[in-house]
Amino acid sequence: MANSAMMIGSGPATTPAPRRVGSLKRLARRRSSIALLLCAPLILLIVGLKVYPTFYAMFLSMLDRKMTKFVGLDNFAFLLDRGWHSFGMVVFQSCLFAITAVIMKALVGFILAHLMHNIRGKNQRIWRGLLLVPWVIPLALSTLTWWWLFDPSYSAFNWTLNWLGLDSIPFLGTTWNARISVIAVNVWFGAPFFMIMYLAALKSVPEQLYEAAAIDGATAWQKLIYITLPMMRNIVLITVLYSLIVTFADFDIVRILTNGGPQNSTHLFATFAFNVGIESGNIPRGASVSLFMFPILAALAFFVLRDVLKRSKEVST
Secondary structure, three states, rough: HHHHHHHHHOOOOOHHHHHHHHHHHHHHHHHHHHHHHHHHHOOOOOHHHHHHHHHHHHHHOOOOOOOOOEOOOOOHHHHHOHHHHHHHHHHHHHHHHHHHHHHHHHHHHHHHHHHHOOOOOOOHHHHHHHHHHHHOOOOOHHHHHHHHHHHOOOOOHHHHHHHHOOOOOOOOOOOOHHHHHHHHHHHHHHHHHHHHHHHHHOOOHHHHHHHHHOOOOOOOHHHHHHHHHHHHHHHHHHHHHHHHHHHOOOOHHHHHHHHOOOOOOOOHHHHHHHHHHOOOOHHHHHHHHHHOOHHHHHHHHHHHHHHHHHHHHHOOO
């Protein structure tokens, strides 16, 4: 009996459950601390380049032109009252530019993604790389090329039209021609981003769903409406939201192509803020122009992200 008790006592010791749980919690806290430490440089970069300038712009927008006196919301009141003739055109042009360009980019990107998805093998990688070139080239450099194509004196487009016996078109000389030209350049630049995002989403849709739909006699249109779009819904919404934010804040295309002309009809929030704040020397009022984007983009982000979260909860339940 004594030997049996000694053998039992000398067996492998088992760790109590509370001690094991405590060690797991300490390990989780250690990993969280390491993750936070590794993310600290990125967090500091975001705070330095995004958060601090935003709050500093809010502070500047409440000062007078000499930046020596606090005037509250007077700069915003001026834009909505006495400066509404020019600023209202900026709001209209920014909304027209962003909404039209994003819709066109989404449509072109969706069509290109479907075409790429149906190309098999090595050829898909070749075409995908070629179609990504507009998005990879620096925007300022490619916009300069487009400016040469649209130039009234040495326009390659007008040379081609004249060679065909047609009249020249003032691409950047009239209001609507300039607006359409600016939107076209933005679509050319941004459509590849939509294409690559939608192509990744298409590859994540299970092929079994299409096979089952084909067995049930579904057409290509029905597969698109009832399988492809619902499965891509979150990707589409997030991509559209991101593109709206970036397009609203676009600066390079308008600055290089038209500089806001003709007659300030192509100014966006960013270019008009630069014109008022830097070129005209009224930095507080320029800051107030740039801050007008914030409530518009915040409302868009709220509704889109709310829909995405709602959709995610429905899928998880």
